[in-house]
Amino acid sequence: MRWLRDPLLWLILLFVALLMAMPLSGPLFARAFPQLERPLYQQDSFVQLALSHIGLVAVSSFFAVIIGMGGGVLVTRSAGKEFRSLTETLVAAGQTFPPVAVLAIAVPVMGFGEAPAIIALLLYGLLPILQGTLAGIDAVPASAREIAEGVGMSAWQILCKVELPLAAPVILAGIRTSVIINIGTAAIASTVGAKTLGTPVIIGLSGFNTAYVIQGACLVALLAIVTDRLFERLIRRFKNG
Structure with missing residues (x-):
């Protein structure tokens, strides 16, 4: 009965x-909001919005992990050390662009x-x-x-059997931060037609419907908390061996 x-478990x-x-x-x-004609968001299923939101974050985070870890490993090798500063600058510059600006640039090219x-x-x-x-x-x-x-051991064996296992808790902490950021940021994807838990928030803000905003925001916040606790559990297991 320890579980x-x-x-x-209770958060999930x-x-x-x-x-x-x-x-x-x-x-x-x-x-709570008697002045609103439609206080409950009903255009989409909240379950479908949550699944779409999670899927969007999962796909983007998967590619971010591949590129981020791959780039990090490459610039720590002797052949790539000269590119470390440039890589960090480029990636940092990518985060300085507001997501809304990136969406505005990407939509004309890729569509909604x-x-x-x-x-x-x-x-x-x-x-x-x-x-x-x-x-x-x-x-x-x-x-x-x-x-x-x-x-x-070869250089590849040292990387896979020594460096990455020892670095795993720190790497996971970075992935954890990235995923949590993206859970919140994914809410604005609804501005370009993607179905997410941010859809009620965006519609609520545009229509001055506070109830919609609360419904979407509560679910996004709770999803972020659950994901954060899952990563905490995973990192603890790596640290304990």
Whole structure:
């Protein structure tokens, strides 16, 4: 029965329960906002919006991890060290662009939908992953590499069996930051036609409907909290071996 005392389990159950109960909360929001004709967002299913939101974040984060970790590993090798400063500058510059600006540039080229949103989230999520990868690999003791070389490991084996396992907690911390940022940022993807939990927020803001904003924002916030706790659990396992 120890699992019943797990806060993460209750957070997940709360998120699922809130998704399921939101369509039934019309009377509650009608009482809280009597001036609104339609206090409950009903254009889309909240479950479908959540699945679409999670999918958008998952796809963009997957590519961000591939590019961020790949770039981080390459510039820590002897052949790529000269490009480290340039890589960090370019990735940092990508995050200085507001996601709305990236969407505005991408839409004329890629059209409305999820594609421009993925590009914006990808650019916005690269920096924490790259920094985490660089910090993690830099923190690997030189003695660990020397021992690995002494037993005859190749450069690839040292990377896969020594450096990355030792750097994993720091790298995961960077991925954790990136994913949490993207969960919140993905809400604005609804401005270019992508279906996310930000859709009620955007419609609510444009229509001065505070109830819609609250419904979407609560679900986005709870999703971010659940994801953060999941990463915390994963990082703890890596640290404990």
